[in-house]
Amino acid sequence: MSKVDMSEGPLAGLRVLEVGGVGPAPYCAMLLSDMGAEVIRIDRKHDSESGLPVERRFDVLYRGRQSIALDLKKAPAVEVVKRMVLRTDILIEGFRPGVMERLGLGPEICLEVNPRLIFGRMTGWGQTGPLAQAAGHDLNYIALSGALHAMGRAGGPPEIPLNLVGDFGGGSMFLAVGVLCALHEVRTSGRGQVVDAAMVDGATSLMSMIYGLVASGYWTDARGTNRLDSGAPWYNVYETSDGLHVAVGATEVTFYRNTLLVLGLKEEDCGDQHDRTRWPHVKEAFAQAFRTRTRDQWCAAFEGTETCFSPVLSLAEAPYNAHQIARGNFVESAGVLQPAPAPRFSRSQPSIQCPPSQIGEHTWDVLRDIGYSDQEVASMAEIGAI
Numbered sequence: 001m002s003k004v005d006m007s008e009g010p011l012a013g014l015r016v017l018e019v020g021g022v023g024p025a026p027y028c029a030m031l032l033s034d035m036g037a038e039v040i041r042i043d044r045k046h047d048s049e050s051g052l053p054v055e056r057r058f059d060v061l062y063r064g065r066q067s068i069a070l071d072l073k074k075a076p077a078v079e080v081v082k083r084m085v086l087r088t089d090i091l092i093e094g095f096r097p098g099v100m101e102r103l104g105l106g107p108e109i110c111l112e113v114n115p116r117l118i119f120g121r122m123t124g125w126g127q128t129g130p131l132a133q134a135a136g137h138d139l140n141y142i143a144l145s146g147a148l149h150a151m152g153r154a155g156g157p158p159e160i161p162l163n164l165v166g167d168f169g170g171g172s173m174f175l176a177v178g179v180l181c182a183l184h185e186v187r188t189s190g191r192g193q194v195v196d197a198a199m200v201d202g203a204t205s206l207m208s209m210i211y212g213l214v215a216s217g218y219w220t221d222a223r224g225t226n227r228l229d230s231g232a233p234w235y236n237v238y239e240t241s242d243g244l245h246v247a248v249g250a251t252e253v254t255f256y257r258n259t260l261l262v263l264g265l266k267e268e269d270c271g272d273q274h275d276r277t278r279w280p281h282v283k284e285a286f287a288q289a290f291r292t293r294t295r296d297q298w299c300a301a302f303e304g305t306e307t308c309f310s311p312v313l314s315l316a317e318a319p320y321n322a323h324q325i326a327r328g329n330f331v332e333s334a335g336v337l338q339p340a341p342a343p344r345f346s347r348s349q350p351s352i353q354c355p356p357s358q359i360g361e362h363t364w365d366v367l368r369d370i371g372y373s374d375q376e377v378a379s380m381a382e383i384g385a386i
Contacts (some may be wrong), residue, residue, distance in 0.1 A: 008036065008348060008349060008351075009034065009035045009036020009037075009341075009345075009348055009349065009350040009351060010035050010036055010345055010348040010350070011032060011035040011036040011037040012036035012037075012348070013036075013038075014032070014036070014037040014038065014089050014090070014183075015037070015038050015040075015087060015088050015089045015090075016029060016032050016033075016037045016038065016039040016040070016065075016088065016089065016090045016091075016092065017039075017040055017042065017081075017084055017085065017088040017090070017091045017092070018039055018040070018041040018042065018065065018091075018092045018093075019042045019081075019091065019092065019093040019094075019095075019100070019105070020041075020042060020043060020044055020093070020094065020095070021092075021093065021094025021095065021122065022094070023061075023094070023138075023163070023167045023171070024094065024122050024167045024168060024171030024172040024175065024199065025092050025093065025094030025122040025171075025172070025175070026041075026061040026062055026094075027061050027167070027168055027171075027172040028092060028120075028122065028171075028172040028173075028175045028176045028179075029041065029065060029092055030060075030061050030062070030063060030064055030065075031172065031176050032090070032176065032179075033063070033064030033065050033353055034064060034341035034342075034350045034351070034352065034353075035341070035350050036348065036350065036351075037090075038065075039064060039065035039066075040065060040066045040067075040068060040084065040362075040366060041062070041065050041066065041067050041068070041357075042068055042069075042070055042072075042081065043067050043068070043069045043070075043359040043360060044069070044070075044071070044072075045069045045070060045071045045360070045384070045386065056356045056357070056358055056359075057334045057335070057336055057355050057356055058336055058356075059356050060333075060336065060338045060339075060356065061356075062356035062357065063333065063338075063352055063353075063354065063355055063356050064352055064353040064354055065353070065354075065357065066357055066361070066362035066365070066366060067357040067358065067359055067360055067361050067362055067363075068080075068360065068362055068363045068366045068367070068386075069359050069360030069363050069386060070363075070385065070386055071384055071385055071386070072103045072105070073103075074383065074384065074385040075385075076379075076380050076383070076385040077380070077385040077386065078103065078104050078105060080367065080370075080372075080380075080385075080386075081105055082105070082109075082110070082113050083370050083371070084366075084370055085110050085113045085114050085117060086113060086114055087370065088114065088117060089116075089117070089118065089183060090117075090118045090120060090179045090183060091110060091117060091118070091119050091120065092120040092122065092175065092179070093119075093120070093121060093122070094121075094122040094123070095123075096123060096132075096133060097121075097123060097126075097127045097128075097132050097133065098133075100121075107119045107121075107194045111192055114192065115190075115191060115192055116186050116190065116191070116192045117192040118179050118182040118183050118186065118192050118193065118195065119192065119193070119194045119195065120175055120178060120179040120182075120194075120195045120197065121194060121195060121196050121197060122171060122172075122175050122197050122198075122199075123196075123197075123198050123199070124136040124137070124140065124141050124166075124171075124198065124199045124200060125141070125198055125199075125200055126196060126198035126200065126201060127196045127198075128196075131144075131200075137163075137166075138163035138165070138166030138167040138171075138199065139160060139163075139166070140166075141166040141170065141171075141198075141199040141200040141203050142161075142165045142166045142170070142199075142203045143158075144200050145166075145170070145200055145203040145204040145206075145207060146204070146207055146210075146211070147165055147203050147204075147206065147207050148160075149221075149223065150207075150210060150223055150229060151223065151229065152223045152224055152229075152230075153223070153224040153230050154222065154223065154224030154225055154230070154231065155224070156223075156224065158223065165203055165206065166199045166200075166202075166203050167199065169202065169203070169206055170199045170200070170201070170202025170203030170204075170205070170206055171197065171198075171199040171202055173202065174197045174201070174202035174205070175195065175197035178195035178197050179195050181195075182195050213226075225276075227251065231276075231279060232251075232279060233279055233282040233283035233285075233286050234248060234249075234250040234251065234255075234256050234259065234273065234282075234286075235248065235249055235250070235251055236248055236283065236286070237312060238286055238287055238290040238291075239287070239290065239291060240290055240291065240293060240294050240295040240297075240298060241291055241292060241293055241294050242294040242295060244294070244295035244311070244312070245295070245311075245312040246290060246295055246298055246299075246309065246310070246311055246312060247309070247310050247311075247312055248286070248307070248308065248309055249308035249309075249310075250307055250308045250309075251308070252308075253273060254306060255306060255307050255308045256273050258305050258306050258307045259307045259308075259309070262301055262302055262305055262307060262309075263285075263286065263289040263290075264289065265285055265286075265289060269285070270282045270285065295311050295312075296311075298311075299311050318330075319337055328340055329342075331352065333352050333355050334355035334356075336355070340352075360386075363377075363386050364377055367380075367386070
């Protein structure tokens with residue numbers, strides 16, 4: 001495949017340039033591509049995929065865009081990027097602060113080339129601050145935000161929530177919102193700008209509700225003692241007789257009372273729902289009840305009730321759940337089952353434009369598209385710039 005398919009998504013016509021990087025920046029680029037943007041990724045010429053030991057088609061964060069392989073330490077390759085910036089709406093990069101500047105492709109230079117450019121920067125610690133140049137990963141960023149401390153059961157250590165909170169929630173999503181906000185603003189100002197998206201900033205912002213509750217005195221700083229962190233019996237996960245698990249989220253009084261009815265528990269025995277002194281007792285009563293049946297038997301018992309109940313599905317089970325199938329939340333691309341684009345729109349439908357491209361798969365096509373002759377492309381290949 002030399003070209004990605006044309007999209008009719010809500011961002012159709014938007015041109016995005018993604019400069020290298022792993023994790024949150026590629027996921028942001030994937031989201032923009034799923035929404036219809038034309039995304040071209042600049043890969044390092046000698047890159048070894050994404051650092052994951054899997055075939056490229058399984059590395060779904062790289063779906064939906066073309067790949068051009070450049071050696072940005074060579075002047076002709078830098079000139080290629082500048083020419084691409086001329087026709088780009090949004091540039092995304094995920095290097096440490098100063099790397100793009102050292103390559104000769106910092107915001108000042110790129111905005112001089114294209115004054116309407118939105119220059120999106122994705123880092124862990126941000127462009128400024130005492131940790132700006134420090135190494136780090138998702139776990140480090142959420143540790144500094146307070147989020148990691150708050151996750152886990154009472155008496156236990158902090159629990160790792162995959163890399164969803166820092167990389168993708170606090171990183172990719174905030175970068176996507178930031179560049180699209182700046183894109184809206186440029187319509188009135190005519191001036192592009194830099195978006196400084198940091199995972200520590202985003203992860204901290206995600207904790208807004210919790211920090212508000214802490215300030216009020218309602219939320220304690222001891223993990224596993226609050227209503228949403230496994231402290232409450234009616235917002236928790238329980239093991240069933242077959243060793244599987246179910247999730248209960250009965251925070252409202254009606255849902256709580258209905259849950260007691262299904263479990264065969266008496267409200268007078270459990271006491272007031274919000275009496276924290278009773279929570280350990282009620283939690284043990286819930287646990288004993290759930291251990292009397294299998295997960296499927298409890299699903300049947302709770303079906304049709306107003307209780308906020310669901311089975312805890314494995315990664316192998318989730319794609320085949322009836323609701324997931326009805327929503328079309330999983331699709332197959334290049335033989336790989338993966339999450340479908342989200343959210344939904346009434347008219348402009350997002351889609352996967354193509355499977356993950358091989359590194360440099362579209363180098364010659366892209367260079368021709370931006371005006372390079374075959375002879376010029378061959379010359380750059382000869383000196384190792386591409």
